[in-house]
Amino acid sequence: MNDHEITALLERAGSGLRPEVAELVAGGAARGRTKLRRRRAGTAFAAVAVVGVVGAGLVATQLHQRPGDSTVTDPAGAPSGTVTPKPTAAGERDAPPAPDAALALGPDGIRDQLAAMLPGEVGPILREPPYSVVSGRYDRVLHFRYQGTLATFVIAPARSMASCQEQSGPDGSCTVVDGMETLVWGPTTADRVTAQGVAVWRHGYIVSVLSYNAAEGKDVAPLTAEPPLSLAMLTDIAMSDAWYS
Amino acid sequence: MTTDQEYEEFAVARTPQLYRSAWLLCGDRHGAEDLVQETLAKVFVKWKRIDNPAAYAQTTLVRTFLSQRRRKSNHELPYADLPDQVGSDPAAASDLRIVLQDVLAGLAPLDRAVLVLRYSDDLSVEDVARRLGLSPGAVKNRSMRALERARERTPR
Numbered sequence: 001m002n003d004h005e006i007t008a009l010l011e012r013a014g015s016g017l018r019p020e021v022a023e024l025v026a027g028g029a030a031r032g033r034t035k036l037r038r039r040r041a042g043t044a045f046a047a048v049a050v051v052g053v054v055g056a057g058l059v060a061t062q063l064h065q066r067p068g069d070s071t072v073t074d075p076a077g078a079p080s081g082t083v084t085p086k087p088t089a090a091g092e093r094d095a096p097p098a099p100d101a102a103l104a105l106g107p108d109g110i111r112d113q114l115a116a117m118l119p120g121e122v123g124p125i126l127r128e129p130p131y132s133v134v135s136g137r138y139d140r141v142l143h144f145r146y147q148g149t150l151a152t153f154v155i156a157p158a159r160s161m162a163s164c165q166e167q168s169g170p171d172g173s174c175t176v177v178d179g180m181e182t183l184v185w186g187p188t189t190a191d192r193v194t195a196q197g198v199a200v201w202r203h204g205y206i207v208s209v210l211s212y213n214a215a216e217g218k219d220v221a222p223l224t225a226e227p228p229l230s231l232a233m234l235t236d237i238a239m240s241d242a243w244y245s
Numbered sequence: 246m247t248t249d250q251e252y253e254e255f256a257v258a259r260t261p262q263l264y265r266s267a268w269l270l271c272g273d274r275h276g277a278e279d280l281v282q283e284t285l286a287k288v289f290v291k292w293k294r295i296d297n298p299a300a301y302a303q304t305t306l307v308r309t310f311l312s313q314r315r316r317k318s319n320h321e322l323p324y325a326d327l328p329d330q331v332g333s334d335p336a337a338a339s340d341l342r343i344v345l346q347d348v349l350a351g352l353a354p355l356d357r358a359v360l361v362l363r364y365s366d367d368l369s370v371e372d373v374a375r376r377l378g379l380s381p382g383a384v385k386n387r388s389m390r391a392l393e394r395a396r397e398r399t400p401r
Contacts, residue, residue: 003364006395010365013345014265024264024278025256028285035290170248170292 033190036169039162040185040197040208096158099138099204103155104245107133107142110153113242120147120228138205140243147228150212155243158206167199180239187226191218196227198234207238252292256285259299263306269361270310270354272346283309303366304376307358311377314354348395355379356394359387 105113107125115122123145127133134141140155161167164174164181172185177200186196195217197210211229213222229237263284267277284306288298295301349357355377362373363384370388374381 003392006360006392007364007367009341009345009395010269010361013342014269014365016342017261017265017268019261019264019278019281021257021260024260024281025253025285027278027282028256029253029289031282031286032289035286039290165294168293169290170252 030190032169033171033188036167036171036185037188037190037195040167040172040183040199040210096163096201097204098159099157101203101205101244103138103140103205104243105140107135107140110140110142110243111144113240114144114153114237117237117240117242118146118229118233122146123148145215146211147224148215149223149228150215150217151229152208152210152217153237154208154210155205156208158201158204161206164199164201177235178239182235182238184231184235186231187213193218193220193222194227196229196231196234198231198238200235200238202239203244205243207240207243209234209237248293252289255298256288259302260285263302266303266306266361266365267310269345269349269365270307270357272349280306280310280313303362307362307376311354311358344398348398351394351398352391356387356391359384360391360395363388 111122111125125133126143126145131143132141138155138157140153143150143152145151164183167183167185168174169185171188172183174181174183176182181201183197183199185198187194188196192214193216194213195210197208199206199208209229211227211234213224213227214220215223260281263281264277267280267284268274271277271280284302287305287309288295288302291301292298349360352360358377359373359379362368362376363370368376370381370384373379374384377384379387
């Protein structure tokens with residue numbers, strides 16, 4: 001068998017295959033949205049609430065390996081010779097600066113600040129598994145319910161995270177607003193729940209705020225048609241000066 | 246047209262080709278469908294930063310396949326003869342596909358990837374080498390081995 005014969009054989013064998021294109025495309029996009037949401041959830045701890053405990057290991061990997069790094073295994077481990085990342089205004093190949101300001105509030109202070117900023121009812125911080133509260137030197141993660149729906153607030157060092165461009169995807173956009181890189185995404189539905197969020201890059205941190213339309217981040221019935229925290233509200237929170245001292 | 250629509254248009258147009266490659270790599274319909282969806286998901290995530298979506302999708306498909314096989318490698322080995330199929334796979338209905346499944350099943354995953362990229366996607370030796378992180382010589386050797394195997398098992 002020569003080159004031409006094997007090519008012809010492969011062609012003939014494949015020509016009669018009739019995939020369910022619409023189903024495959026819908027399934028692929030749904031998986032992609034879930035992957036993006038995990039990435040945007042900010043930290044492994046935040047993502048636990050979103051994707052469940054099983055997904056935490058995967059998210060932790062994404063966290064510590066920026067997609068632009070050579071050590072990243074996506075897609076599937078080998079170096080790419082055919083894909084050239086588009087240059088970005090933010091210069092995604094340059095590592096973001098280290099945090100240049102201290103964080104002003106602990107988790108309880110952040111929750112109180114949010115209660116003061118928002119018109120609706122802000123519930124207590126969720127502390128029972130699968131939720132966790134993080135309060136490190138450069139990190140804050142807390143989950144709470146807003147009008148009965150889940151909301152997540154994350155501050156994390158920008159260096160440990162995917163860049164604004166890398167997190168944008170088809171359903172989000174990365175722009176510079178008042179000198180701050182700002183990612184606005186959603187509403188997008190994955191795992192039955194619709195979510196939207198805003199992340200702002202500032203002082204070497206990323207402040208991410210997510211709002212869901214259900215009491216949990218996945219696999220539960222929605223409580224509202226859209227997440228109750230609007231993109232404008234989320235943007236105000238993410239851009240606030242209140243988080244830095 | 247929104248970015249979402251652009252993605253969908255690309256995915257709809259490209260899925261038949263991706264599915265053909267996936268079927269040749271996996272040898273069964275369910276594996277191929279899962280591989281295509283995982284590939285489309287990865288393309289979705291990186292959509293705005295991909296210069297050449299078709300090439301990116303094809304490379305991602307093959308690498309995802311190899312990665313999945315690597316994870317399963319402790320439990321699965323290439324086999325000389327195709328076992329009896331449980332149930333009927335409509336995609337394997339034709340005799341030709343059964344013959345081809347037999348040929349492909351006897352190849353190591355990397356050899357299968359070389360065969361598909363080289364002879365189904367019609368890439369040059371250099372392109373295949375680049376996409377799989379191999380030397381051109383290794384691609385030639387693997388191609389030759391795959392062709393020999395195909396020659397042995399294909400009825401004249």
